Amino acid sequence: MSLTANDVKKIAHLARLGIAEQDVEHYAKDLSSVLELMTQMGRLNTAGVTPMAHPLDQMQRLREDAVTETDQRDHFQTIAPQTEAGLYLVPKVID
Amino acid sequence: MNSQWEAVIGLEIHTQLSTKSKIFSGAATAYGAEPNTQACAVDLGLPGVLPVLNKDAVRRAVTFGLAIDAEIAPHSVFARKNYFYPDLPKGYQISQFELPIVGNGHLDIEVDGETKRIGITRAHLEEDAGKSLHEDFHGLTGIDLNRAGTPLLEIVSEPDMRSAKEAVAYMRKLHELVRYLEICDGNMQEGSFRCDANVSVRPKGQKEFGTRAEIKNINSFKFVEKAINHEIERQIDVIEGGGKVVQETRLYDANKDETRSMRSKEEANDYRYFPDPDLLPVLIEDSLKDEVRATLPELPDAKKQRFIDQYALDNESATTLTSSRELADFYETVVKASGGEAKLASNWLTGDVLGALNKAGLEISDCPVNAGRLAGLIKRIADNTISGKTAKQVFDKLWNGSDSADEIIEKEGLVQITDTGAIEAIVDKVITANPVPVEQYRAGKDKALMALVGQIMKETQGKANPGEVNKMLIAKLKN
Numbered sequence: 001m002s003l004t005a006n007d008v009k010k011i012a013h014l015a016r017l018g019i020a021e022q023d024v025e026h027y028a029k030d031l032s033s034v035l036e037l038m039t040q041m042g043r044l045n046t047a048g049v050t051p052m053a054h055p056l057d058q059m060q061r062l063r064e065d066a067v068t069e070t071d072q073r074d075h076f077q078t079i080a081p082q083t084e085a086g087l088y089l090v091p092k093v094i095d
Numbered sequence: 096m097n098s099q100w101e102a103v104i105g106l107e108i109h110t111q112l113s114t115k116s117k118i119f120s121g122a123a124t125a126y127g128a129e130p131n132t133q134a135c136a137v138d139l140g141l142p143g144v145l146p147v148l149n150k151d152a153v154r155r156a157v158t159f160g161l162a163i164d165a166e167i168a169p170h171s172v173f174a175r176k177n178y179f180y181p182d183l184p185k186g187y188q189i190s191q192f193e194l195p196i197v198g199n200g201h202l203d204i205e206v207d208g209e210t211k212r213i214g215i216t217r218a219h220l221e222e223d224a225g226k227s228l229h230e231d232f233h234g235l236t237g238i239d240l241n242r243a244g245t246p247l248l249e250i251v252s253e254p255d256m257r258s259a260k261e262a263v264a265y266m267r268k269l270h271e272l273v274r275y276l277e278i279c280d281g282n283m284q285e286g287s288f289r290c291d292a293n294v295s296v297r298p299k300g301q302k303e304f305g306t307r308a309e310i311k312n313i314n315s316f317k318f319v320e321k322a323i324n325h326e327i328e329r330q331i332d333v334i335e336g337g338g339k340v341v342q343e344t345r346l347y348d349a350n351k352d353e354t355r356s357m358r359s360k361e362e363a364n365d366y367r368y369f370p371d372p373d374l375l376p377v378l379i380e381d382s383l384k385d386e387v388r389a390t391l392p393e394l395p396d397a398k399k400q401r402f403i404d405q406y407a408l409d410n411e412s413a414t415t416l417t418s419s420r421e422l423a424d425f426y427e428t429v430v431k432a433s434g435g436e437a438k439l440a441s442n443w444l445t446g447d448v449l450g451a452l453n454k455a456g457l458e459i460s461d462c463p464v465n466a467g468r469l470a471g472l473i474k475r476i477a478d479n480t481i482s483g484k485t486a487k488q489v490f491d492k493l494w495n496g497s498d499s500a501d502e503i504i505e506k507e508g509l510v511q512i513t514d515t516g517a518i519e520a521i522v523d524k525v526i527t528a529n530p531v532p533v534e535q536y537r538a539g540k541d542k543a544l545m546a547l548v549g550q551i552m553k554e555t556q557g558k559a560n561p562g563e564v565n566k567m568l569i570a571k572l573k574n
Contacts, residue, residue: 014365016179016186053172053194053370060375065114065151068121069135076139077131086130087228087237090181 001039002032101299102327103307104262104292105254108269109247110279111223111287112155118222118246119146119189126285134225134240140185146373148173152246155278156196156220157379157387159248162276162394163215165200167384173220173374176366181238182225190249192368195219196377197248202272203396204264205414213265214253221247242286248278254293254304259323263316266290271395275420283314290319294326295340305330306340310354313347322347326354398423406430406437415445422459425466432470436477443473447490464493471500484557485509512558515567518551521559522567525550536572544568 003011005024008031012019019027073086082089117124120137137144160167172194175187197218203210225240250269256262270288273279281288295307310326313319325347330340345354393401395417402413402423416426422444429440448469452462472493476486481504492503504510512518525547526533535543544565551564 014177014367053376054372054374056375058375059378060148062150062153062377063121063147065116065149066121067116067123069116069123069133071132072135073129073131076134076136076141082235084232084237086132087232087239088131088181089232089235090238092229092234092236093181093227 001035003028003035099299100296100327100331101301102257102259102323103254103295103297103304104256104259104323106252106256106262106265107291107293108250108252108266109223109289109291110250110269110273110281112152112246112248112278113280113287114149114151114155114246116149117244118149118152118220120244122244124245126282128241130237130239131241134243138184138225138240138244146189146371148374148377149246152220153196153377153379154383154387155246155276156218156248157384158276158278158391159218159250159273160197160200161384161388161391162272163197163200163202163218165215165218166198167379168194168196168198169379170194171196171377171379173371173377174368175371176221176368178366180224180227181236182227182240182243184225184240184243188222188224189371189374190221190368191219194376196379202265202268204261204268206258206261206264211255211261213255213261216251216253218248218250221249223247254295259320259327262292262323263320266319267316268395271418275392275395277392286314289314292319292323292326294323294330296327296330296334305334306342308340308342308354309344310347311344311357318347318349321349321352322354325352329354392420402426406441408437408441412441412445415449416441419459425459425462428466429470429473432467433473433477436470436473439473439477440470443469443490447487451490451494463495464490468493468499475500475504479513479560480504480511481509482511482557482560484552484561485511488557509558511560512555513560515563518555518559518564518567521551521554522564522571525554526568526571533572544572 005028008019008024008028011031012027077083077088080088111124112118114124116122117138120135122135122138123133125133137146157167159165171191173189174192176190176192177187179186195217197215199217200215202213202215204213205211223242223245225238225243228237228239230237252265256265270281273288274281279287283289290313292310292313293307294310295305297303297305308326308330310322313322326345333340344357346357347354399413399417402408402416403410406413408416415422417423426440426444429444430437433440448459448462448464452459457463472486472489475481475489476483481489488507489500489503489509492498492507493500496503498506529547529550532543532546536547547568548561548564551568552559552561555564
């Protein structure tokens, strides 16, 4: 499977990555060869192998339902570009 | 709806699980806190943090799965759903895609006396996003991340509903169930129970589904019905006008009673799900299932059937009384405390009590007349101490004060006159004093009797039993 320049632009947009126009072809080629490697692996016979969701063969540990965090808003907001009335302010988005 | 068309509806319902802390962090989930005071480093998606799954969120999901007779996945996986929005700081929502925790189940609804089984495709755990406030912050948007990370169970139905009415019945039933199970507080104003509806129409008899539109975030039972009905009409109009329904997300505007297209994002469905490497697969052992099963409360359908069998209630009363666990418990307490007056207790609860609560905008848990005091009143009706009419007076006093029914009856002198001699004297007196209606009645005008009964009740200050008075009066007039 190979990616077109348009595929690359679409993926970059979805991931909010800015890429230079002159690099698009280059990315298309590199990403296509990654996909080619996947295709190669896909040819292996994996009948009878259970798909893994995680490389570690372990189960998720669970925590008790208890509030352990305290309010650190002021501390967290020191790195925010803009805040008001306790809110983080961001460029307007209406959906 | 035009009868040539059939609607096909499926609902996705987001229920906030009522855990104390968030699904992946130890921050509090309490509603109404100051903005961002319950958003910790994990909820903010700061670099280097790791999610740790809340045991009670898992437990609540299993509880729900068992209650709808669903398969509980022995092995379930969390995935990242990738999209960018300011109230989702990580750039992805932790959700489940393949291998959700709850698989195929079902819920039975009742519409117009018919029972219908609605399939539930799946229910999966995920984290809620924060809230965007678009009020004017100098042209900027304010973000409150207190809600970010609150556990949600998204319950996805099969497209099994055929009318807005069925959709509302399903939504109500689910709402009742999650509250019975005490896994969600069901508070719709606070957004604890939210609904998206997938709606399409097709010519009657056609097997294939039409193109569907998704209506987002409908937060009351009333709006669900209106929004779906509106959308069905809209789609029929589009098709009959020679157009095509487009697959899109629409927003319901309650003020205008219409749905409108949300700005379409062509990549909206391109979420690029993949298993979250920060979380290992969740294993649900049989022992957990057994443990949860042992703590399941009596479910609404079973309770309703038991009420019908045990208390000889009709379907309608039993449905009303089991519509919430609190109301059902209240009813059973009254029955017990009144010495088994099941029918009277049902009539009073479904009638006067719910009526008064409704008028006052109160829930049964806030009822000024508790079960014990109501039972006190019912006992006095049952043993004929007071008439049904007087009982309403006593109820008003119970509602507005703190005296018991017996105290009110005694203070106000409301004891029903059971001395037949005393009633007879009054009946005779009224017959003598009212020759005109007496003659009219004897001449065959049955209505005239009412005037006489009214007079007698007035004379006795409502303390005579109207049935007795009636009987006695007729007997005397026929002589």
